[in-house]
Amino acid sequence: MKISFSESAMKEFQDILTRYPNKRAAMLPTLHLVQREFGWISREAMEYVGELLEVPFSEVYDTATFYTMFKLKPMGKYHLQVCHTLSCALRGAGHLCDHIREKLHIDNGEVTEDGKFSFVKVECLGSCGTAPVVQINDDYYEGLDTQKLDEVLDKLE
Known part of the structure; x- marks a missing residue:
């Protein structure tokens, strides 16, 4: 093609x-x-x-x-990248990953059935002072907990 x-x-x-x-x-x-x-x-x-x-x-x-910022396979319309290095891990990134798995029914590296969301754990996103951080497409969402993450995701749906 x-x-x-x-x-x-x-x-x-x-x-x-x-x-x-x-x-x-x-x-x-x-x-x-x-x-x-x-x-x-x-x-x-x-x-x-x-x-x-x-x-x-x-x-x-x-x-x-x-470069890790390039997607080499189809991803969701909204691509969630969760930093899981030290600062973010200590401030709750693991809870965010668990929450994403439960809410969206996908694991690391997967895409939702409707193609709306994809999720990957990534190395440092360079925002350690505002950990934990999730990058969705080109935007950073910092200082997140599961409730704040839900608010962000619900606005995307």
């Missing part, structure tokens, strides 16, 4: 290119654009990026698989 950007995404891609000295340097923002456009980065999307940037597939693959 051949994929391609929508007209608006192609305009954004062209704008991205103007900000970099060469096409290869635009790899990360282009991968972010692909993820916003398609929801995740498939093999076909990596091949497409390689064509756009005139770089080998292997370079795109290496970059996409190196």
Whole structure:
């Protein structure tokens, strides 16, 4: 299956290119654009990026698989990433993970049947002073407990 950007995404891609000295340097923002456009980065999307940037597939693959912020399989519309490193763990991240499992009926790395939510435990999100933190798509939710998390999730439903 051949994929391609929508007209608006192609305009954004062209704008991205103007900000970099060469096409290869635009790899990360282009991968972010692909993820916003398609929801995740498939093999076909990596091949497409390689064509756009005139770089080998292997370079795109290496970059996409190196960074944890890129989704390499379909995820939910709302992607919950729960930090489980020391500060967050000490301040209740485990309780949040348990609560997500019970509320959404999914485990780490899974997607709800309706495709609305996905959940993964991740390493440090860099917000230790406001632990525990959950990142939902591009937004951070800090200082959460199960009640506050429910309020956030209920607004998304």
